[in-house]
Amino acid sequence: MSERSGKRVDDPLAGRRPTSHERMSGQPWDASYQDGPAPWDFGGAQPAVVRVAAAGGFSGAVLDVGCGSGENALHLASLGLSVFGVDVAETALALAREKAAERGIETEFALADALQLERLGRTFDTVLDSALFHTFDNEERPGYAASLASVTEHDGTLYVLCFSDDGPDTGPHPVSQEDLKAAFTSSAGWTIATIAAERVRTRFHDANGAPAWLATIKRT
Template identity: 30%
Template sequence: MSSRQLLYRVLYRIGFAPWDGHPLAKSLQTLVEGDSHTPPLQPGTALDVGCGTGDNSIYLAKHGWQVTGVDFVATALDKARAKAAAENVDIRFEQADVTRLSEYGIGSGFELIVDNGCLHGMNADDRRSYVREVTAAAAPGARLLLVEFLRGTIFGVPGINPDEVETLFATDWKMLSSGPEPAEARKGQQPARFYVFERDS
């Protein structure tokens, strides 16, 4: 077990999960529902990596997506399953390491992959493994949404800057858009940035 995994398991166990329960990322809503500049995505299969207690997964399921949520913390997944049951949505939640998705049989061909605050907490080696696994799980033409803290903006989180994200996804992916995640959607949390990629066909 990595130090990152141990930390999150301890934090969930003691009930300290300040990232839980925040409003959905505006970038996720725009991607899924569209806006005046962008049409909505047609629902299909979605993978929510580092899904935590399932808020993004539940949102996607309510919008017609067939969702698989993945996290390595059992406590978070138990809460996610309870939330999904209360909302009467059917979601597949699996305990797995996002840097080893293929070993856990998570599957492939996902048309949308969502990461709200997973990649920014990893070290360099884990990030490379993450990109390999996410790429293998994605369907040709899939969309990938990342919402990540910048480096140096929050204590205890490595963070990741735009140039690092672009370098990691320079092969097999094309960036469609990126920008600051609106602060009001994060209850005043430290600056985050969103990135939308498209998997090469």
């Protein structure tokens, strides 16, 4: 617990269990940022995110879930959008804040558990998940979809950019279109508008990146 304005503030990660990715790797997410750039941190915003933003796909208050060192959030904020980036890795958030200060971009970053986003106590018009969904296993995904629903305004838009199982040289934890459809159901408050073939840039693929899906999902 910490104190602010005379009120007790709960630990945003209280009760958090290691995710399936952390259990498989034997390391917390924060370790990925402690010895140089993380594998997915190639030094810029994902091209798919840049294209969606250029087409006017982001509006209102924007949440970047699993923002990492902040490249996507900072790109969106540089366009004049109000962006809130959250991650479970404190080292990543520190890097994001340093970048924001260096670039003179006003962006808010905070520690949060993607599986308990309701703790944020706020909602957003547009939500971005860039390369987080595929790190959750089948048992975690329904809870993650519910967590996202809790912070997405009705008729708001969620973009999920994730590794695809369709094509050679896939990234780790590739998922199928069926996996996306199974997680974001009408009963969970979602309607999938489109799932399109995309690419995800990483530090271990060439400039073309790895096969990906870009799902555009509406909150009902």
